[in-house]
Amino acid sequence: MEVISFHAAGLSVPNPDGSDDDTVILAPVSLDLRESRVAVIGANGSGKSTLLRLINGLARPSTGRVVVDGKDVARDVAAVRRRVAFLFSDPLSQLVMPLVREDVELSLKPTLKNKVRRRQAAMDHLDSMDLAHLADRSVHDLSGGERQLVALTSVLAAGQDILVADEPTTLLDLRNNILLQDTLFALDQQIIYATHDLDFAARADRVLVVEGGHIVHDGTPCEAIEHYRQLALSASSEGS
Known part of the structure; x- marks a missing residue:
């Protein structure tokens, strides 16, 4: 299985109001992704898509680096994209x-x-x-x-050997959602995917929870999904 490594990789952009503090899209994160199926869950705007886009160079880290099978994504994006495919939600x-x-x-x-x-x-x-x-x-x-x-x-x-999929079932009805999931899970490729579908996430080997630009949990599907549910409940309570 291919190894995707984040070495203190993060992304910040200049603040639109011109202040000195940059806006953090994804805080620096260090981790290795070796599992066959890795799901990424979190609220809209949490940083899920940015995390995925760093893997094949659709986004480039402003700090740290991302390495795919020994190749630095920022320095050798063409070679990385020959190894990493990207599937969009639309x-x-x-x-x-x-x-x-x-x-x-x-x-x-x-x-x-x-x-x-x-x-x-x-x-x-x-x-x-x-x-x-x-x-x-x-x-x-x-x-x-x-x-x-x-x-x-x-x-x-x-x-390509790796497939990154950004919420690939978002626009699908239930029948096609199940069909696409089953098709993906029958593939030989390593797959890293973001989703709001917790049943889809539960099929992964490992789940990352992203909140406010930070990976706040990294573990088994059961533990990660429960952590995410608690975050959602907490946010709902604070907003009521």
Whole structure:
């Protein structure tokens, strides 16, 4: 299993009011992620997405560093992205080609220069996900669940060893939510995912709880989810 290491890695940005104090998006954190499935939970704006984006260079630490399998994300982002795929919550943010098969072909273009072989490989990837019947459909004509599965297929076609998924089930109904979860958990890749779905989080090997830009708990799903529930109850009591 790949090792993702945070070495006092954090992200702060200049305060918009011009004051000397920067706004902390994610406080410096040091940890190693070795488990096959790691879930990240927390309230909106807590820093979950920032934590995930640091893993493949969509965000870069202002302090410390993030290392993926020995490669520094900030210094060697191209090499890291060849190892780390990223799945967004809204599939339309990453489905860029008009047709389903064309989007999968685009992911294969760096490694398969021959158009005929690339198209066949794209069809093979779609077939492996039971999506071959959608090959010539417009991505805009698909359901939310179909779009997310196509986006996942396109991401996986590039062959990375690690998949980072930022709330991948947020826009899905229950049936497609379960389908996507089961699909993800059947993969060989190491997966780090953020979610508000506590049942989804409970399926992980390890769960991180993020609150106010800090990792406030790191442990088993049962313990971490209970910690998060207590945080939510406490915040609710204070606000009432």
